Amino acid sequence: MRSGISPREALTLILEHATPLGLETVALPDSQGRVLAEPVRSERFLPPADNSAMDGYAVVARDLAGASSERPITLPLAYEIPAGSQPPRPLKSGETARILTGAPVPEGADAVVRQEDTEASANEIAFHLDPPLGDNIRHMGEDVRAGDQVLSAGTKLGPAELGMLASLGRGFVAVHQRPRVAILSGGDELVEPDGDITGGRIVSSNSYSIAAQCRDVGCEPLYLGIARDTPGDIESRLRGGLAADVLVSSAGVSVGDRDYVRDVLEKLGCRLEFWGVKMKPGYPLAFGHFPESEGRGPLVFGLPGNPVSAVMTFEQFVRPALRKLTGHRRLHRPLLGVTLAETLKKKPGRLHFVRVILRREGEQVFAQSTGNQSSGVLRSLCEAQALLIFPAEASELLAGERATVQVLDESFLESDDPGF
């Protein structure tokens, strides 16, 4: 087992062991937010036939050569084509047909004139313009042709894609399975939120933040509860998570006297790849996996117990792994170049993720620390909109210097203004 590796080495090792999960077939509305596991080809033309883009009249364009509002041309009304019905016969030169939006254009017709550009009387229609060929006609296959690949594997399915799949008649779709993430909490000092906190006990809040982080990336959390500090309780709870795709212990896999999690994991066949990443907060992170010879087992993350460290190491390492398992191609948060609003200092050696608040001024974005960066201070993480990357070997970033942040809080990106 390696120790004291860089965040980049840790991430590379983890992602090597994270391979996209297999496919499952789900009903169309349930596919939202999922990642397509197979390319989708169309068996249809969309639109299926030339159809009208407007409520109006189908015509043979050359019949209206020279028509204008001053010199309208009048044609007899031959028949009507509501949407959802077929023209009774082809349109002949010298006649017109009433047509509604979406209705098929009759054979012979080559333009549609909008209702607004006509005047109807009894069985005759007066046309006030000379339409260009093909006007107001949506052509068969304009959107999609039979045989086209419409969506590629790896596409995240959103509203437009669901609409498209419905149009193709796809009621079911193959997507990557959602990772199931078993979460173990542990420690004799921990209670659930409704528990008794007298005597210095504290709420096991990490399991709630971690479960929320799982749901945020479309994964299903499976909470194994709070293990007491005994090898027996830890083992029986961990066994409950072995069928999951990922196992996250916020109990800590550490060097402490009563940290039995590591021993139990190794007993169960888990091979630990590393313990300890040169970052702050979050040094005591462990990662392991079950060798294939042992049959498939979950990827195992031992997160630090401090609330901030737990959320931050999940963010940096578990989240990209979950996104990879889910079939996503881009695994990481938006990055943004910012200007430091204050000077930051640290000892060289570890990469720091500094919780910052962002402030826009014109085209520039300024980053300011949320204050107390102690790993116990969850409040600073609620306030943080981004994590500023303070490189390992640097000891000072001066006010006014440029730096890179990972944007955590989509609300920073949202706008007060529609832009129009």
Added chain:
Amino acid sequence: MRSGISPREALTLILEHATPLGLETVALPDSQGRVLAEPVRSERFLPPADNSAMDGYAVVARDLAGASSERPITLPLAYEIPAGSQPPRPLKSGETARILTGAPVPEGADAVVRQEDTEASANEIAFHLDPPLGDNIRHMGEDVRAGDQVLSAGTKLGPAELGMLASLGRGFVAVHQRPRVAILSGGDELVEPDGDITGGRIVSSNSYSIAAQCRDVGCEPLYLGIARDTPGDIESRLRGGLAADVLVSSAGVSVGDRDYVRDVLEKLGCRLEFWGVKMKPGYPLAFGHFPESEGRGPLVFGLPGNPVSAVMTFEQFVRPALRKLTGHRRLHRPLLGVTLAETLKKKPGRLHFVRVILRREGEQVFAQSTGNQSSGVLRSLCEAQALLIFPAEASELLAGERATVQVLDESFLESDDPGF
């Protein structure tokens, strides 16, 4: 009823009628993604007592004055304090206590020395350094003090907030209700995705994309099905949606011969505020509401029937309204300044939302049209990462000019790179 208003006027009118929904109390895990309806104050100190940030030894700092690895100072081990237990008695000068991470620091002690800086033998501990006062102690109330307002009303609840609420012992939390959105589809030419499309019938795909757009902003879609083109069927279906918060008809509220939706809505007591917005795609948008004298009724949107127009008008008008109902403060998509990769032209008069693909080059982002901007072409919306705002009165935007886009596709913002 007004007609032919600008997108800005339409949005203003709509948002005037959208007021945040009342509160509901939900279990903590169910509050994820919801908007807090009340400020949250803490009744607790976090941490609840001074506690150790490390596994190590609690000491009276001045006992170790001058200690170093060359000249260690040795203290007798008085007792041990595991996490989750209380010290048996105060620590006296001249002795030390074993302490684990998170365990309460005993009265009398004023520093913790990390295990790595000590050497243990039998009942004595040799200390290799002279610790600063308070070293490795997390102080009571460092994160939160009793009485502090920790989260304000209007906060969107994410992982850090759920962790914080758990820490405060809050198993339940008051959030704004989720809007229920009734969706009506309509037209004799429409079938469900598994339906028979012979004879020019097409799938009612709008109901699927609109339902997905609703779920994307945390709202609950309620699908009223496909109404046939008869006043009776439309009325009976619409009545099923009157208890919802928002009613979206993708059946069209238009001037077409068989567009009965408008008549039925007015019969049911809906007051239509406008029909027709000077934009493209999406002109035939209608908005109405039920006057308070009629009792509370849904906000009513009649979207255009074309797939692209339906998604785009939802995006511009229904989405911000739903976000306002849900309690959000920022209602709109991220805006981004871009450089045009090609010249765009149009007739002046209507604001165009141009579907574009974005491409980063260094610090600049270039926008290129997805091609065919016909409102029938849903495929171009699947490809689009953003909507470029082509102002109403403009007729030309030149390649190289700056413009504003609304970013639709969060994947454009995601990164291939962790930034470290």
